[in-house]
Amino acid sequence: MPTISDVAARAGVSTATVSRALNGKPTVDPDLASRVRAAATELGYQPNGPARNLRRQEAAVVALIISDVENPFFTAIARGVEDVAHEVGYSVVLCNSDESGEKENRYIDIAIQERVAGVILSPSGTATSVAKLANRGTAYVAVDRPLPGQDSDVVLVDTRQAARQATAHLIAQGYERIGCVTGPTGVRTADDRLAGYRDALKAARHRSTPKLVRRTEYKAAGAHRATLDLMSQPEPPDALLVANSAMTVGVLRALQELTIRPGTDVGLVSFDDAPWAELVDPPLTVVAQPAYEIGAAAARLLLARIADNSRPPTTTTLGARLIERASSHL
Structure with a gap:
């Protein structure tokens, strides 16, 4: 498997330049950035997601903020999130908002302070500080309910x-x-x-x-x-x-x-x-x-958004029986 050093050698630049170029840093000369991307493509280089997050001082951790931890529906969502995240090296921190906008906002603030890689949340229905996540560039996905007044990835049931x-x-x-x-x-x-x-x-x-x-x-x-x-x-x-x-x-x-x-x-x-x-x-x-499937789908969307936060938001709607x-x- 090619490494960042292989890409640097092929492009004729330092590994630091490769890292900055692949993370879209504006300080890299456009010609150099193009050369790095071409080298990465030729070699089939894929950055390690958790390691890249750590280099950006982000933990390989996602926060899951659910409405009621005692409700089996939400615990099944949590299991779906955890299974998908664990497969790619992420840990999940579970937070219980109790349908409280105040608690939800506090957990979002903590997620920002702890530099988590992303947040999955079941919105309480009140105004939240989720805009802080967007302003910082932290990936986030809503489950069960859309975020009021926000465009985001969301996984729902009809x-x-x-x-x-x-x-x-x-x-x-x-x-x-x-x-x-x-x-x-x-x-x-x-x-x-x-x-x-x-x-x-x-x-x-x-x-x-x-x-x-x-x-x-x-x-x-x-x-x-x-x-x-x-x-x-x-x-x-x-x-x-x-x-x-x-x-x-x-x-x-x-x-x-x-x-x-x-x-x-x-x-x-x-x-x-x-x-x-x-x-x-x-x-x-x-x-x-399909609670487990909701969690798994949300985790996959979050991982995709961590990799590319410029993607247009999507809505996934699942059925019930x-x-x-x-x-x-x-």
């Missing part, structure tokens, strides 16, 4: 379509008062899942009412309160679409307290195929998102 399919499934099963428990207003995934739910009701000319929708934090506690409120109405829902698995824990707790049995008294579909979804009684119908189990059948 959750609006998935929510529409899940709601259509409940309609097909004969449920008439279908409710939705989703996340906060302004969070892209929460908005999309509510929109997909409404799309399905509209397409089926089904009864739709704000009384059957509750928005709360993406946590079990909020979903628990929302479900108790929904089920206390004079005409409570006979089925529920729940926006993630953490919320579903709260929904199941509320139904248990009210002695309402999923799959018998109320239909239930949850986003995300958590490891316990098949183990509850009855097993949960879920919208399975409905897994039917007993909780959604009358």
Whole structure:
């Protein structure tokens, strides 16, 4: 395998000049830079990514900022990121923002201070200091949700379509008062899942009412309160679409307290195929998102952007699939 010294010898320059030329430094004479690039091409020289980052005083480390480390969806994303990064010599530092813009901003500041090579983040939905990454030239990729007001590489799932399919499934099963428990207003995934739910009701000319929708934090506690409120109405829902698995824990707790049995008294579909979804009684119908693949795709995009930060931003949209189990059948 050719080395930087081989390129320097072929081009008739020093190894320092080769390094500066291949890293696009403006201090290198254009003719010399052209000669270096030609020599590198002729020899088939490929710079070592982590080593090059270290020479630029950047660590061979990427930061992963996720919304909720307790949510299996995000831990599966983290595994996908780590597997791809590890293959090429990068380490991954995991940061948990807890859906807090303040914590997210703090972790971005730390990533800059520690000179990480790149950042993958699940945006909190609030204004962030991600512009600092762009200003410094640090590569970054968004997962699960796009960055508000920023052009960046992003890996998404078409959750609006998935929510529409899940709601259509409940309609097909004969449920008439279908409710939705989703996340906060302004969070892209929460908005999309509510929109997909409404799309399905509209397409089926089904009864739709704000009384059957509750928005709360993406946590079990909020979903628990929302479900108790929904089920206390004079005409409570006979089925529920729940926006993630953490919320579903709260929904199941509320139904248990009210002695309402999923799959018998109320239909239930949850986003995300958590490891316990098949183990509850009855097993949960879920919208399975390709979380590991999201992480792996984001890591590959980040590595490509570390190598060339001038590339145009791309959006990768993956699909989800409905897994039917007993909780959604009358």
